[in-house]
Amino acid sequence: MAGLFGLVWLSLWRDVKRLEAALGAALGEGERPPWPWWPWFRRLADDIERLARGRSEQAATRARLAQAGALIVERLPDPLIVLGADRSVRQANGAARAAFGEDIAAVLRHPTLRAAIDRAYTERATQSVAFSLPVPVQREVRASVVHLLQELPDGGAAIVVLADRSREQAVERMRADFVANASHELRTPLASLIGFIDTLRGPAADDPAAQARFLGIMAEQAARMNRLIDDLLRLSRIEVDEHLPPTSRVDLRALLLRLAAAFEVRLAERGMRLDLALAETLPEIPGDHDQIVQVGQNLLDNALKYGRDGGIVRLAAQATGAPGRPGVAIIVEDDGPGIPRDHLPRLTERFYRVDKGRSRAAGGTGLGLAIVKHVVNRHRGQLTIESEEGHFARFTVWLPAGEPGSPDGDKK
Template sequence: MPVLVLGGLIALGELAPGAGFLALGLCLAAGLSLAWYWLAGVMRLNAALRRAAEEQGPFSAPLPAPRLPAIGEIEEGLARLTRSLQNRAALVVQLRAADEAIVEALPDPLIVLAADRAPLRANRAARRLFGLVGEGLARGDLAALLRHPVMAAALDRCLAENTPQPVELALPGAVTRDLSGQVLLMQPPLADGGRLVIMLTDRSAARAVERMRVDFVTNASHELRTPLASVMGFIETLRGPARDDPAAQERFLGIMAEQSERMRRLIDDLLGLSRVEMSEHQPPDGEAELTALLRAEAAAMEPLYAARGIRLVLALPEAPLTARPADADQLGQVARNLLDNALRHAQAEVRLTAEPARLGAREGVAFTVRDDGPGIAQEHIPRLTERFYRVDKGRGRGAGNTGLGLAIVKHILTRHRGQLVIESALGAGSGFRVWVPGA
């Protein structure tokens, strides 16, 4: 504008051309330098904005102060904005890493699926459950889980209704898995495209314990019901048909006494077992001298052995064998149960031996009850310590057995951090070796 005014004045002859052109030149120079200042400032702003957009943060080395103070202020504002953007980006990365770590460490299996149900992610518990190592999620049991009708239906419903769907299913396999859990729809989808999340709990172990408890109660009542029914039957007979038959009465009373004795034994063993189980998690704090303890138990059994014509041979060392920490009463019961079994199965002889023994690096003492009976077939050996497990049900019951003796032995040895080793083969007799810590 001033240039136009000056030009006009010169053209109209109102201004001397010399002074007029000088003023014109000065005006132009001032305008250009002002424009240059601004342009430089705007270019700096432009560069700063670009860095902010690329999340590079403000310039590391401070620039020389801009020539225009207004530009300086805008630059500073931009730098602050860039820094806060950068912090926020770092926070997002950190939060995501924390989320991943938490999901990975969850004790329960968690699986993330895309909208097309392709598995995207499985946490550690899920990989362990489905035996997945490394990549390749769409394999084996996981694929079977996703195909399972219950799971497929839950995924359908979840996608259609967008509400969490409970699932409860038994996944067949080498071992059947009882799984329960939930299917969730992610709205909006996860960063990796995850649309569906399956959260599971493996209830197999809990179910097995539940089943065992139910089995136990069923077994215990069944075992008690049989002798009880027989006693009740004989009472009926004694009241009715055998009322005037002293010989039959004598015989029936004998059987009734036997059956009552069996019930007493069973109740004793059940109570013994539950006592042992209760103390199982509390280690013993006393000690027991094994040779004296075994001699005493053998002496107490001697009459029973004599009655059946079985020899009980003791081969115990002179030096004392101390079990420690130990519960002498419980170790006595272990010896009693083993000597009782041996007596029941032996043909002519039972040997009782004891010696100091190591188990790995642990010092301890051991004793063995060995009989010359029929022996035990290999497939039964691992199961002998189960409650109510008897190799020959019919014969065992006839002999008044409860099938609880070895279960009690096992629990006592667990409490002692000890070990029971059964060595037997059909036709070769049986050896039951007990090891407990000591010196």
């Protein structure tokens, strides 16, 4: 009987010893001095409690680390997307959302980037590619896909670093365009100025009447060069920021009322009448106030220049749009000679004019509608030109309503 009791006791003692050793190892405390028999179970319970506490602290630390990682990614100034082992999006940081909004999915679907992601996963090496996104506005994007080799605590396996190179490329393109177009457009008035200077110095040196006349023409040519340069600068400024949607809000009704008032005198000079039809309430829209004023000015200016004497210029605005795509349509229409059908598609090209002579005589630069188009593009809106020769020319600018800088207006 005593022998059996001793055997049970011995076996229990061995198990407790094993438990003690295992807990010591788990707690990282190794060999520990032997305990007297009586507080065994209490000390074991203490150890287990400590172990459990350690476990939950560890889990919290890991969660904090994962959170810190996510926060760093979120706050980095470059657009960054974290992909999981299955290549799904784990995180797109603030810069990526600001730059691409809902287009992030479209960016990742781009065949060039998809192929780079595939290569990065199979070769486990960084891949860099460049590609362009055609919609909603042309954008040049450079991307590096970095495989992390080891999974992050939150499941991230690779990161995609994006750089929007649209601005640099637009600047590049503009430089090339400027040399090609602008120098040509500027050369004409400049050549005429040089010609008159020669005349003033030579044949007209002693002819005050001719001098006065030539100086008048020269002043006109100089003013024309001035206008050209102004419009070119305006256009380039708009183009450079075209990929960044406006972030402020515009009260269209107030803006158009002020614009109409500013044009009234000039219209009256040509015996024209302004037919103003603004809806009582127009939604505030995300927009760049000065650029929208520029759009209105350019369109009204054209109606004034190319409309008919004594005609009617209509300026209308109303809320319209497809379901899920609210917006405002601004319409500028004149009842002048209109625009021949063949010219309509090319009208917004820079320096494109139906009648160069008439445009020049009216002080045009051929850049007005190009500016309108680029402003509308930047606002993710739409420009429609309709005309019936001999009857009317109608320009409709549709601008999306929605959160400023959000891609609401991009939904198709």
